[in-house]
Amino acid sequence: MGETIKAVLVGCGGISDAWLGPISKRDDIEMVGLVDLNPEAAKVKGEKYSFNAQTGNDLAAMLEKTKPDVVFDCTIPEAHVDVVLTALKYGAHVLGEKPMADTMENARKMTAAAEAAGKIYAVIQNRRYLPQIIAVRDFIKSGKLGKLTTVQSNFFIGAHFGGFRAEMDHVLLLDMAIHTFDAARFLSGTDAEKVYCHEFNPSNSWYRTGASAVAIFEMTNDVVYTYQGSWCAEGCNTTWECDWRFICEKGSLLWDGRDSIRAEVVDDSNEFIKAEISVEVDFKELPEELAGHSGLIADFVEAVKTGTPPQTVCTDNIKSLAMVHAAIGSVEAGRKIDVE
Ligand SMILES: NC(=O)c1ccc[n+]([C@@H]2O[C@H](COP(=O)([O-])OP(=O)(O)OC[C@H]3O[C@@H](n4cnc5c(N)ncnc54)[C@H](O)[C@@H]3O)[C@@H](O)[C@H]2O)c1
Structure with missing residues (x-):
């Protein structure tokens, strides 16, 4: 893993600002793609944070085009399972919004997929x-x-x-x-x-x-x-x-x-x-960079670089879910x- 991590964020609604603000202040994350069912929402966030990122409404296509190391999932709870499984299948590590999944069955599928892919899937518990x-x-x-x-x-x-x-x-x-x-x-x-x-x-x-x-x-x-x-x-x-x-x-x-x-x-x-x-x-x-969403993003980046699981890794977070x-x-x- 190089020093700069390429990232795609999916779900450009209300909470995405709590992610994109801290990400825009880091020099080790390069936002290469922004995805939302409403592509205009993705475009608006790209412009707001001056990312040189592609925008669109199809996650799988965006992954093929931009080849990110990580996917950030800020979609609604019912969409988390599809987003996370798509990202893991492509081969990205994932940090996603809470709650991990809308059902335990989906949460188990996501945990198993992360283990099978050998990738980190962690959940935001800011x-x-x-x-x-x-x-x-x-x-x-x-x-x-x-x-x-x-x-x-x-x-x-x-x-x-x-x-x-x-x-x-x-x-x-x-x-x-x-x-x-x-x-x-x-x-x-x-x-x-x-x-x-x-x-x-x-x-x-x-x-x-x-x-x-x-x-x-x-x-x-x-x-x-x-x-x-x-x-x-x-x-x-x-x-x-x-x-x-x-x-x-x-x-x-x-x-x-x-x-x-x-x-x-x-x-x-x-x-x-x-x-x-x-x-x-x-x-x-x-310090601001270690608190709330910023702290979790920092721990996740460290985990991706070192392979050490973060404290909110899916195998632990599933116990809260x-x-x-x-x-x-x-x-x-x-x-x-x-x-x-
Ligand atoms: N950690 C926190 O403190 C915190 C606070 C608020 C919300 N959240 C969580 O963040 C998530 C999003 O909440 P929000 O308030 O931003 O909701 P929101 O409705 O404002 O935004 C969700 C966005 O995701 C998009 N979306 C939905 N399904 C999608 C899909 N399959 N593919 C691509 N885009 C899709 C929607 O078009 C919308 O723009 C939820 O899981 C919520 O529980 C966490």
Whole structure:
């Protein structure tokens, strides 16, 4: 692999700016092609970032013409399977938007195709690349609060998107909760084993279905993780990163999803309520090029150059996706079910 990686990006909609901005600042990625079902959208992005890239609406033809090393997939969830399989079949490494796939069957096909092709397929989980989440993960892992027993996250945002989300089935679980479920695995260092989920569409919902959900996960290491979320909650919004509580055997940690991280341990007295002692949890800002989408793109480029898989490689990310699809399976079955 040379120093400059040739890339094609497919899906030139809203999120593609979070990719094309950082890519335009790197001198080791050459954008050779931009693809969208609407070729005008591809042209507009090419001009916006002054890429000397070809534009079109046919991915397979673009791959043959431009011979990229990597494909960036920013299409809608239902299109990810076709885009990723086409790119892997051609012989490119792929970094794609979340969620990995619309079904577990498709996710398994994609993982198997990446393994068979000997190529990296990794998924964007940009919330892992925040300084605060890394600090919380490291602090919980340090054991200063004792063993982790319970995790709770709240996600309440009134997001008026329109577009594909307004009509999508299980919109909150499939299009948003993947971020939170992946963060729960990342923060707790555990994986999900069982789930019970109740999904509903509040009376004011502007989504066709499934804008709110409550899920209880039984995780490995006896951790219980509770998720509450809504994409049609007006007022008092949480952050997109959620509001979190971690309960450990000797103390707790609260993170508001922004800069407030508060931890307390208790003393070893025999009082009815033990004294709570604050513990400082520091975090250092990440340089712009290592945060969010930029950080993931940087790790992916490094992985392509060195062959070392990035942390969001498909064989790991499928475990976060399995939480989404098991939650949906529980909604459909109306009972607690196993997470694959
Ligand atoms: N990581 C994040 O924080 C984050 C934030 C928003 C969206 N997303 C994800 O990004 C993806 C795209 O979301 P968006 O908000 O940009 O949607 P969007 O509707 O704004 O854009 C999607 C684009 O993909 C194109 N497209 C669809 N199917 C295609 C296909 N088969 N071939 C070529 N082009 C195709 C559409 O024409 C459209 O231009 C989704 O998977 C979404 O979940 C991630």
